[in-house]
Amino acid sequence: MKDLALYVHIPFCAKKCAYCDFLSGQATVETQREYVTVLCEEIRREAAIATEYRVISVFFGGGTPSILEQGLLAQIMETIRSNYKLLPDAEITVECNPGTLTADKLSEYRKAGVNRLSIGLQSADNAELKLLGRIHTWEQFLESYELARKAGFDNINIDLMSALPGQTLANYEQTLRKVLALQPEHISAYSLIIEEGTPFYEQYRFQMKMREMFGGMGVVNMAGNSKEMEEELRDMCEDLQQELLPDEWTERRMYERTKEVLEEAGYYRYEISNYAKPGRECRHNLCYWERTEYLGFGIGAASLFQECRFDRIDRLTLYISKLNAGESTRTEEEVLTQQMQMEEYMFLGLRKMQGVSISGFAKLYGVEMQEVYGNVIRKYQEYEMLQIEQDWLRLTPDGINVSNRILSEFLLD
């Protein structure tokens, strides 16, 4: 029996955050019910292809899965349970937002077998939360966290974000410390990335553009050198009553500080942005990096199944009508060639601190890793950014800091 992970997308939110470019939005309770009904139909229908698999993880992501009306999540879990071989010790995670959790919902989750919560906090600073467009305060988060502990959840992740507009290194460190005091089992710490199509992008694109145009570059700059530009940027932000984005140096320090502070507190980094107490790594996330097969359900959800990647239709009305009509919801199907599989093996696997197995590569693809990637590996070994220890190729601490560059070189022409 092969391992399989399931991802369930709940595209609903109380309110969209200013930085969010995930597939989500507000919806009425009626829409939620209708969505869950067809979602369960999809889960049932796809079970036919997965009879030879055992499910090791289920992950409810969003959106805000915890916004679902009481009972709907249990209904989805029940559908999974009765159609797939769900292992008794499978990791079952629900992403939730403070302000949407109640004691009743939490007890519903427990009964449905949910054993892990991932709470989106992002910051412990109320002003920053407001700026991000979050619906909750730090105090409301504390309340939700306590409720979750009381309900018996002993495996909780907290999501944090650095490089927020106006954020200082000290602000950020304070968030880290406040969160550490709660002793969650797992912490995900990402840098804010301002994505096109979000309100943040509209708000900050000018600032980003200015930085890009003048940042350190000696372009003929009628206003003066880049230091003066920096001041100008500051003035401009003041005029626009807008926070200044942290500069690169601060951003990097925040990033380094995360590792220092969390490791001191007994968390270890097992992936570029993820920290856990020993034994508390997120198994579902590891599935992605290790190319374990997974099926995604719900609009826009991605799947990897039998060396084929596909997405679900990402428009709600179309998705619902397809399912009601008994038609396929798959889109963007792409059969992975061996070359693509090798690329993925490398650029996904190297995100793990453990690295990628050299013998595993040869076993899977019938060709030595050195034969395909010898040049790149040698180049970065020389720079001391990749290292080989026995069977494992991994990024060094220096390599992690510039991982994007290195990973991009594992794409074959």
Added chain:
Amino acid sequence: MSVDQSRIRNVCIIAHIDHGKSTLADRIIEKTGLLTSREMQAQVLDNMELERERGITIKAQTVRTVYKAKDGEEYIFNLIDTPGHVDFNYEVSRSLAACEGALLVVDAAQGIEAQTLANVYLALDHDLEVVPIINKIDLPSAEPDRVKAEIEDVIGLEAQDAPMISAKTGLNIEDVLEAVVQKIPAPTGNKENPLQALIFDSIYDSYKGVIIFCRVKEGSVRKGTRIRMMATGAEAEVVELGIFGPGQFLPCDELSPGMVGYITASLKNVKDTRVGDTVTDASNPCAEPLPGYKKVNPMVYCGMYPADGAKYPDLRDALEKLQLNDAALQFEPETSIALGFGFRCGFLGLLHLEIIQERLEREYNLDLVTTAPSVVYHVYKTDGEMIEITNPTNLPDPSEIERMEEPIVSAEIMVTTEFVGAIMKLCQERRGVYLGMEYMETTRALLKYELSLNEIIYDFFDALKSRSRGYASFDYDLKGYAPSELVKLDILINKEEVDALSFIVHGATAYERGRRMCERLKEEIPRQLFEIPIQAAIGSKVIARETVKAMRKDVLAKCYGGDISRKKKLLEKQKEGKKRMRQVGNVEIPQKAFMSVLKLDED
């Protein structure tokens, strides 16, 4: 359409950069009511995207508005915006020549600065009525009284009743409008005289062909008139003429003396309609052209190469299109061993060069590699032949060179007396030959120097400004060629010679130049994953060295859940981004580095 001359005011706005020229223009347009506030873009006049982002005006822009004055009459204002850089000094002077008056905008906090002086004297040279305006009086640091006194002392303009405004908030803009009506003279000129119109700009439009921007001085022009450009001799029949609405052309029947407007005729090339030329009626020509015309020749050359060799035909098309609109731009094909096929292009100056470069990139979506700018050197070979060199890599072997000559300019630098020492030091560093100094007033001096063009095309203007805290202004004329001890300086990055960075320099300054170039390259080359040595060499002798330290952070932290395709797309983009850099050996060099290394002044 008959227009009463006494109701016309032709005005330009002159100011130091950032003193609020474009903002004031916006307010005037707003207050005169041709546009509603909703239609106002932040800066109505600067309509080229590039101009708006850089905050400078590249091409002269013009707009006509109607103002109902306190005397109850309606006045037509023609606002002519002027470019603000020494590269375009000639264009500025032609724009000024099209006006009777100028609004001099001075920042109430910063007072008079270099361009203020330079432009005021240019305006006074053209007998313009200059009306000072104190802007930004809403700033906490504003000192309007000090600035007024300064205007009177330094420029000698009556400033006590100068309008005190805030262009940003719109405060007291009416005072400006009234001052235009009352202080700036109406145009003169007789409709019965033969046509005499000054071209102050021209653009190419793919539908209408060349559009001439002109100011009618004498006579009138109508649809169907056969016009002649007196300097170029081009003739054509007027197809359409009209005036400038905000952001659009408004056709009319006739342009009479004093009017500012546009003319289209079946002209295909802006080369036929040079700025400064006089338009006359071919069947009834005026006796002589308006004064001040000169043909503008390129002073600076550089190589432009597509980053992707396959884009060479695209680059040619783009240059041809830009040339339609820019008579000063010249280009011819050239090849380089390292960079492949490209063009040697000629420009008025460094800013002109950079503007063209950016337009090619933005409007034509081309990635370019630009080589170091060069002047035209005369190289006399031992076999008696003289060749003109605009590309350092074409310099013959030293054994074949008998002597070399470089272009020399006579330069005039106007500066307040306190900075005379600093400016003389700068000129000395740049191999200047001191010719003399005149005191204009007790506070201002005019320095005269003979300078090598090679020393001033790169960063002289910037250095001048920074060393005089913005108070110096500068003008030069090409004088001729003079023998010079020149050497070719090569740059090695990670031990490989980069021919696009080679340049010709005077032997006496080669060491200093080499050192600074290495320093500047160190700043420009982004940190990469390894250390990069940068060396300057003459022949095989290394004269300077710097090192670029390794890069420290580039992480894709965000999680996209199971959406691996998206993650891969980002990595692909990264890989693509690397292609936009010029790969020299192992090192990726951003194209900007090829340009900015030439701004070497440290002060």
